Amino acid sequence: xxxxxxxxxxxxxxxxxxxxxxxxxxxxxxxxxxxxxxxxxxxxxxxxxxxxxxxxxxxxxxxxxxxxxxxxxxxxxxxxxxxxxxxxxxxxxxxxxxxxxxxxxxxxxxxxxxxxxxxxxxxxxxxxxxxxxxxxxxxxxxxxxxxxxxxxxxxxxxxxxxxxxxxxxxxxxxxxxxxxxxxxxxxxxxxxxxxxxxxxxxxxxxxxxxxxxxxxxxxxxxxxxxxxxxxxxxxxxxxxxxxxxxxxxxxx
Amino acid sequence: xxxxxxxxxxxxxxxxxxxxxxxxxxxxxxxxxxxxxxxxxxxxxxxxxxxxxxxxxxxxxxxxxxxxxxxxxxxxxxxxxxxxxxxxxxxxxxxxxxxxxxxxxxxxxxxxxxxxxxxxxxxxxxxxxxxxxxxxxxxxxxxxxxxxxxxxxxxxxxxxxxxxxxxxxxxxxxxxxxxxxxxxxxxxxxxxxxxxxxxxxxxxxxxxxxxxxxxxxxxxxxxxxxxxxxxxxxxxxxxxxxxxxxxxxxxxxxxxxxxxxxxxxxxxxxxxxxxxxxxxxxxxxxxxxxxxxxxxxxxxxxxxxxxxxxxxxxxxxxxxxx
Ligand SMILES: Nc1ncnc2c1ncn2[C@@H]1O[C@H](COP(=O)(O)OP(=O)(O)O)[C@@H](O)[C@H]1O
Ligand SMILES: [Mg+2]
Numbered sequence: 147x148x149x150x151x152x153x154x155x156x157x158x159x160x161x162x163x164x165x166x167x168x169x170x171x172x173x174x175x176x177x178x179x180x181x182x183x184x185x186x187x188x189x190x191x192x193x194x195x196x197x198x199x200x201x202x203x204x205x206x207x208x209x210x211x212x213x214x215x216x217x218x219x220x221x222x223x224x225x226x227x228x229x230x231x232x233x234x235x236x237x238x239x240x241x242x243x244x245x246x247x248x249x250x251x252x253x254x255x256x257x258x259x260x261x262x263x264x265x266x267x268x269x270x271x272x273x274x275x276x277x278x279x280x281x282x283x284x285x286x287x288x289x290x291x292x293x294x295x296x297x298x299x300x301x302x303x304x305x306x307x308x309x310x311x312x313x314x315x316x317x318x319x320x321x322x323x324x325x326x327x328x329x330x331x332x333x334x335x336x337x338x339x340x341x342x343x344x345x346x347x348x349x350x351x352x353x354x355x356x357x358x359x360x361x362x363x364x365x366x367x368x369x370x371x372x373x374x375x376x377x378x379x380x381x382x383x384x385x386x387x388x389x390x391x392x393x394x395x396x397x398x
Numbered sequence: 399x400x401x402x403x404x405x406x407x408x409x410x411x412x413x414x415x416x417x418x419x420x421x422x423x424x425x426x427x428x429x430x431x432x433x434x435x436x437x438x439x440x441x442x443x444x445x446x447x448x449x450x451x452x453x454x455x456x457x458x459x460x461x462x463x464x465x466x467x468x469x470x471x472x473x474x475x476x477x478x479x480x481x482x483x484x485x486x487x488x489x490x491x492x493x494x495x496x497x498x499x500x501x502x503x504x505x506x507x508x509x510x511x512x513x514x515x516x517x518x519x520x521x522x523x524x525x526x527x528x529x530x531x532x533x534x535x536x537x538x539x540x541x542x543x544x545x546x547x548x549x550x551x552x553x554x555x556x557x558x559x560x561x562x563x564x565x566x567x568x569x570x571x572x573x574x575x576x577x578x579x580x581x582x583x584x585x586x587x588x589x590x591x592x593x594x595x596x597x598x599x600x601x602x603x604x605x606x607x608x609x610x611x612x613x614x615x616x617x618x619x620x621x622x623x624x625x626x627x628x629x630x631x632x633x634x635x636x637x638x639x640x641x642x643x644x645x646x647x648x649x650x651x652x653x654x655x656x657x658x659x660x661x662x663x664x665x666x667x668x669x670x671x672x673x674x675x676x677x678x679x680x681x682x683x684x685x686x687x688x689x690x691x692x693x694x695x696x697x698x699x700x701x702x703x704x705x706x707x708x709x710x711x712x713x714x715x716x717x718x719x720x
Contacts, residue, residue: 196609220612227606233469234602234657244600248612252596278656298611 147172148193148302148336153202155188155358162188163358166202170351175328176336177345177366180355181379186338187228189355190306193336194225206302220248223302224295228310228338230288238282238290239275242266245297265297268323270316285311292320303327305337309344317341321348346370346392354378367392401654405668409451412675416447419679421687441575449578450570450678450692451671452585453633454643458670459588459663460629461644463622464515466602466659468522471652472534474645475630479537481639482544483514484631485564489548493555504580507631514544515627519619568633568640568693570678577636584632588667591625595659598622602657640693642700643670649707 148170155163163185170176178186191197193204195211204211206223214222224245236244242265246258266272269289279287288311295303303324309317325348327333339345345352345366352369354362356378362369370392375383384395418426420443424435461474468478475481487510491503498506518540525532545565552561591598597618600608608615633639647670655662677699678692 194610196606215612216609216614217612220610225610227610229606232603232607233471234599235652236599236603236657240656240658241603244596244603244607244611247596247600294607295610 147205147207148334149203149205150189150193151203153189153192153199153204155185155192155197155200157188161358163192166358166360168353168360168363170334170336170353172207172334173328173332174334174350175324175348176334176351176353177349178336178338178353178355179340179342179345179369179378180361184355185358186355187306188358190225190304190336190338191227194223194227194304195219196225196227217248220298220300222300223304224298224300225304226291226295226306226308228306230291232279235278235280237276237278238271238286238293239266241279241290242271242293242297245294245299248298261297261299265293268296269293269320283311285313285316288312289316289320296323301333303333303335305335307338307340309339309341317344324348342370342375342394346394370394401651401665402668405665405672408672409668409675412672412679413447413451416450416675416679417443419682419686420446442573445575445578446570446573446678447675449573449581449637450675452578452581453568453570453637453640454647454670454672454674455667456581456584456588456629456670457633457640457644457674458647458666459591460626461670462648462659462663462666463591463598464626464644465648466598466657467519467619467622467626468533469602469604470522470530470533471649472531472645473537474642474648475626476639476641476644477534477537477541478626479514479518479540479544480511480626480630481565481634482541482548483627484508484511484634485548485561485639486510486514486544486551487631488564488635489551489555489557489561492557492560493551500580504583504631504635507635508628511627511631511634512623514540515623519623563638564634565639567691568638568696569681569689569691570637571689571691573637580632580636584629587625587628587632591622592660592663594618594621595663599657599659602659638693640674641697642704643674643696646700646703646707647673650703653707 150166150168153163153166180186192199199212209219209222243262246254246261250258266275269292271289271293274282274286292308308320321344324335328335349366352366353360354369361378362374370385372383372385386393386395422438424438426439428435429439457475464473464475464478465471484507487506488503491498491506518537521536522533548561552558597613600611600613601615601618605615648666651662651666651669655665674692677695681690681692681695684690
């Protein structure tokens with residue numbers, strides 16, 4: 147479980163998050179949704195200790211992110227930020243292999259290599275393993291970054307807009323893998339998604355943010371309703387159902 | 399052709415050549431019979447060859463580190479205020495305590511280099527992330543300002559002659575046994591960096607990824623800062639700053655091998671040694687028995703290589719930082 151208690155955050159004097167209290171349930175796929183600038187990335191960065199906490203308390207599986215050593219946290223959660231552009235010239239396999247670093251600290255064993263290979267395979271990167279990052283497409287680079295977080299093999303996986311740059315087939319396959327991680331692996335996943343139907347189709351739990359506040363939270367069926375979504379995005383939205391799950395339509 | 403064996407062979411060949419070339423007319427092969435030849439070899443040729451190799455290798459490794467620290471390829475220890483910082487420290491200790499022992503001068507140079515390099519890091523932290531070219535420009539401006547301070551103080555205190563040997567012309571003609579051993583410290587510092595190669599590679603991926611992987615970025619930054627400063631300070635103290643090596647060699651190697659530093663740092667070190675030794679040899683041969691400083695030759699060659707690098711950027715260059 148990730149517990150967020152009374153978290154407020156300001157950047158350069160401007161308040162971004164206001165007294166957020168919520169939980170991300172263990173063993174579930176949680177989707178963070180909300181309009182641009184709602185504070186989703188900021189919240190995820192605070193949970194992933196990429197940003198120092200200013201006010202409030204966050205624990206990940208019982209570890210206080212403000213006080214737990216950062217290398218300990220790297221074995222509890224993997225985080226993929228929204229900005230993934232990096233200046234280093236690494237081969238895809240080398241980048242993914244760094245996902246194992248929190249575990250081996252420079253001495254990879256056969257088990258680490260196996261994990262890297264699995265991660266490359268899971269994201270259809272084996273053919274590109276020897277290519278440099280600056281010699282692949284945006285979607286392929288994005289998949290390599292996700293594969294690195296995947297290789298980290300932690301109980302919690304936090305992904306900020308992982309579907310960026312992915313085509314429909316890779317997006318679907320990523321969601322299916324995350325689902326498998328939760329259902330078969332007993333892991334917990336939190337993702338920020340913009341395409342609301344990915345949350346509708348795959349998420350167990352949904353947290354809706356707007357203006358730095360939590361405006362709704364609960365199961366996908368509870369949160370993804372016409373009234374809630376229309377208000378959240380300030381635009382008329384229709385919600386139907388497809389195979390027992392909500393289907394969000396914007397051509398209302 | 400694999401880079402490691404190719405460079406090793408090139409380095410061995412150049413070192414042998416370096417042992418045979420010099421003002422004194424001796425035959426290396428006579429060293430076992432002729433005490434005069436042995437003396438020249440052990441007191442002059444060998445120290446000179448080793449000093450060139452150590453300088454080239456250590457400066458190139460320092461270049462990789464400073465580039466990982468600032469996440470920008472277009473800087474080196476000669477354009478990040480480091481060399482000028484070392485000179486400033488040397489100048490200060492020379493003025494305050496003219497008869498200071500060597501170890502103290504070495505410490506003063508290293509500490510002062512750390513302060514000015516840390517200043518550079520602090521300055522670029524505040525620059526907009528996407529402006530890739532602002533980082534090298536900031537480095538050049540800082541180096542320029544610090545260099546002016548050094549020159550001004552040097553004039554005022556009549557120490558310009560020293561300042562010249564530290565900053566203006568890196569050259570190895572004065573190297574004899576007993577006057578270059580500090581460079582071993584530079585070599586050892588650069589060698590130690592290899593043990594943290596993964597950490598520097600992860601640091602180069604940006605704060606976000608590095609933190610996500612549980613790297614304590616501040617500690618790695620401090621280590622990198624210390625290595626870059628010590629290497630540069632030793633070079634400035636013994637032979638004078640050699641331009642461009644720390645900038646050009648890391649770029650050339652990264653283009654071929656990428657930034658997996660554990661694999662590439664040894665290649666970087668060898669390539670740096672080969673480049674500087676080739677320049678030093680060329681400098682000894684062009685107007686034999688006189689010499690052109692290796693730093694001067696590198697100034698020209700390095701500029702050409704750098705321009706070539708600028709024009710041949712990677713297929714899709716990405717913004718620096720994370
Ligand atoms: N570095 C920054 N400086 C100033 N404001 C920022 C910065 N980063 C984010 N913000 C502001 O914080 C708010 C929340 O941003 P973010 O968490 O990225 O939103 P989301 O991910 O939900 O789109 C936005 O209004 C954004 O403009
Ligand atoms: Mg965002």
